[in-house]
Amino acid sequence: MIAYNKTWLHNLGIVKEAKQWCRHNLISPDQFARIEEAYKSAFYHPNYVIRVLLFLASLIALAGVTGLLILMLDGLNNETAISIAALVYGLGSFAVLEIVFIKRGNHYKSGVTEALLYHSMGFTIGGIAGLSDFNEHVVIIVCMLVFTFSAVRYVDLISTAASMGMLAWIIFFEMYEIGGIARQIIPFAFILIFTPLYFYFRHQKKAIQNDLWTNCLLIGESVSLLLVYAAGNYFVVRELSVSMMNLEISNGDDIPFAFVFYFLTVAVPVTYLYAGIRFKDVVLLRVSLLAIAFSVFTFKYYYSLGHPEITLTIAGMVLLLISISLFRYLRITRNGFTREDLLREKWMNANAEAFIISQTLGGNKVSAEEPFKMGGGSFGGGGARGEF
């Protein structure tokens, strides 16, 4: 089912994990060296920066190849023939990916493989879409199938998220096409479909034979939770009803079942948070934080007092208070939660963090010639974010 050598994937997983332990002094460098020696994999799996470089270079090179082919097929005017050519080109690219890079070159997520994978998927989908005369039902279903195939076979995380997104789109689109009562119950259909799906992913993640897909399942879990929340969110439902279903809401009126959505907007994030703490589930915790933030936004959007700066200040103060008191509270481990950085994510090193901070807060405001006047100016030479 998986395109890569399973033993090597297994070994690579162990070595990567052991590297984290070594970095956190849980094991000695000697031990790490022995583990690395015993769990060998012949994959070509370069570091992130090189991957980005290879990805960009591959995309440009592929654009060149595609351009040459288009020049060669210049005489082709028949739409069906072009679609078939695209389909063959897409499938051929899959073959090149499998045979040349994965089988012979031992590439594993090297940047080249991702570029070639997206390229192949694009042309395959484009070809089939052309053959079906761009029938919307066919296109979205083919998209979902191709993305799912890529998620399962190449363990690709972006494809996983995309296939979840396509599934949601299919449900929405098909029910929208049926019309009438089906349109009204779209939110409930989402909740009824994605809740079991969440539990399914969560269950599958625990099974040892799915170990290689852990990250894909994690994305499936998070996206399901987000979709369940979004389906019940008052803002999402109301704005989509207005813009897609031509619902007109006069003053004093509200959307159908409004109280249900008010309730869900509050209840879902709280449930996530409670469950996250109760069952010690990081995915639930993280999604609940996002959901709470969006719920606050939802209520502020419809019941604003017209003082965004006071809201910002108070929200900031609340966040500061909560996080600092939690930091103090979790000085000792409680209920299994700790403030200590156990195995920190690889990409969050101090330098990346500093760069993010400088970009979001920092003085990226050219100010030498700017007059400091009411309304148009901005506070702070080196700092303050955006225009006030």
Place this chain on the structure above:
Amino acid sequence: MHTEKLKELLSQKFITEEQYNNIEPVISGKIISVFFELRTLLYLGVLLFSTGVGILIYENIGDIGHLISIIILFTLTLACFVYVFRRAPAYSHGKVSSHSPYYDYVVLLGCLLFISVLGYLQFQYELFDEGMGLTTLITAMFFFFVAYRLDNIAVLSLAITAFASFWSISVSPQKWYTGDFLSSENLYVTAMIFGSAMAAIALGVDRKGVKTHFTFTYLNFSILIFLIGTLTGIFENYNSYALYLLLLYGGCAFCVYYANIRKSFLFLLYAAIAAYVGTTYFLSDFVLKDPLLWFFYLIASCGGLITFIIRYKNYFKRAE
């Protein structure tokens, strides 16, 4: 990772029983670290609060509540700095780790509030005649001091961006697509000089062994500013850009050299992209006139680069 794998490592004697007992709770989720989540909340809190306070002060200038809010702002800023300087560990040229997980964020909050304070003083009393320029410079200098004294890389980044904006260089990717990045007259020359000067100073300081972990941040900014300066130079002087192209290659050569000795591939990525854009621009002026040639060029150049990287993969390995 499943505990089965850990058991496998234990049974094959790669790790000891004690280590197994240390790692097992983390793997199985018996202990969960919320370090990352709490830091994100803290960061968001600092972001929202300092932005909100900035607007609040600005919008209420002249009101009765204004005086109270100004007093609160000053007190808060002072409180932040009193807290951090009182608890500050002794200065050292090396890395100093802060004693609590939120210490660095109090430093950051203090610095951001400081911007509001200075902006207010400038607005209300016009302390500095020349307008915003001098305020920016003072902000930058103060941030440099805080960054070195309290060993805070985030504040260092703020200091560098503030210092760059004193020279009218806007350091932000967000500016690229709006097109006003280095657009005004000859600003790219300033950028090139600024970039190379800062890199030179940073390397000099690095050699003396002062805060060597700051060097990456300095170089990251100066290389980006320099490379974008030269690229802008090439695009603006489309008749005579040979000098800028040579300067671009010089910058890229430095990146490759530095990336090699430090095994820091981010600079290699910058160099590859900048050199590719520059070279392609040059070639499109002289050689690449035909679409067929273009496609061959794209395939040959990028294909060549890919083959080179894969062939010499050991060269591109990170030092562990």
